[in-house]
Amino acid sequence: MNPDDGTLDSAFMALADPVRRRIIARLSRGQATVNELAEPFAITKQAVSKHIQVLEQAGLVTRSREAQRRPVHLNPARLEALTAWIDQYRLVREEQFRSLDAVLRSNAATGGNHLKESS
Amino acid sequence: MNPDDGTLDSAFMALADPVRRRIIARLSRGQATVNELAEPFAITKQAVSKHIQVLEQAGLVTRSREAQRRPVHLNPARLEALTAWIDQYRLVREEQFRSLDAVLRSNAATGGNHLKESS
DNA sequence: TGGTTAAACAACCAAATGGTTGATCAATGA
DNA sequence: TCATTGATCAACCATTTGGTTGTTTAACCA
Known part of the structure; x- marks a missing residue:
């Protein structure tokens, strides 16, 4: 159920950035190069390359050679x-x-008080 | 579908931290106070309070008064x-x-291409 | 009224992050 | 071999983040 917490760590961390989420959205329509991915953004290709590294280390994307x-x-x-x-x-x-x-429903009939849930 | 991108921004950002994800896990078993939430961690209550603020601004949790x-x-x-x-x-x-x-399957007959997916 | 407890506020610090520019590597093609 | 293109590497900078300690607010209790 919780095989590798570090995996979740890096994956959530990767998705925490809006640029990286846009990259994910873009990749959902098919693979793309760094230059293609950088185009819609007002940042340098190097910056995009860094983002892709983060996504790759998180296991969210892979890079092939062509x-x-x-x-x-x-x-x-x-x-x-x-x-x-x-x-x-x-x-x-x-x-x-x-x-x-359900509790609130039945409680309302008997004159409810607020719930306290101290564990 | 995509009502508020800033909403996703803050929510993913909030979940990017392992401490905050643990807090979420803890809260899934019922509400808790800052002190209760801080207990399993080796950090101060103030730090936990900050984390809860982040989660709250992301809309992932709410705080009531009791x-x-x-x-x-x-x-x-x-x-x-x-x-x-x-x-x-x-x-x-x-x-x-x-x-x-399906493409690869039919491709294999005509002389397969590479699709290397290193983990 | 004073004391205690739960939590937030404030100021501060070290480390990480996102970005830049400039140089380098790898593969292609003349 | 040399120039070009795509992408990474390296050093650096500004901002943010997670954490701390110390102080204040808020609500209960005696």
Whole structure:
């Protein structure tokens, strides 16, 4: 369930940057080179190259070799690991909210007081 | 679909920190105070308080008032927004991989091409 | 009223991050 | 062999971030 926390660390860290998320969005439409990826942004190619390094170390993208170009492409498996992590907690809480809803409903009839949940 | 990019910005940024992700994990089992949240960590309560501020500004948690305590609790809706963003691209790419798979299959007959994916 | 507890505020510091410019490496093609 | 193109490497700078200690606010309790 929680095989490698460092993996999640780097992956979330990588997605924390809006430029890198845009790169991910771009790559979802197919692989692209550093120059192509840098084009929509007002930053240098070197900066984009750094971003791609971050994404690569996070396992979110991979780079292949194709003549002088090094096309970058997405790694959906790692994205899947992220959703798995998030859903792990999201679903738990949503279920608790459903239970809470039921409690509040029955509580309202008897004159409810606020809940205290000290663990 | 993409209502507020700044929202995603702050949410991913908030989850980029391992301490904050642990706080999320803890809150998935019920609300907790700053002191309770700080306990498992080797950092001061002030530092945890700062982390909670970040999570709160990202909309991932909310703070209520209960006597002197300010219990923190999770906001699953925002987590859901994150999975929605990720899945948006994850699914696209996986579909492309399925197509690619078909291409490679037919390609193998005519003399395969390289597709090296080093981990 | 004074004491205690929970938490935030404020100022500060070290380390990391995102960006730049300039130089270098690798592959292609004349 | 040499010039070109794509991309990385290296050094550097400004800002942000995570952390600290110390001080204040807010609510309860006696």
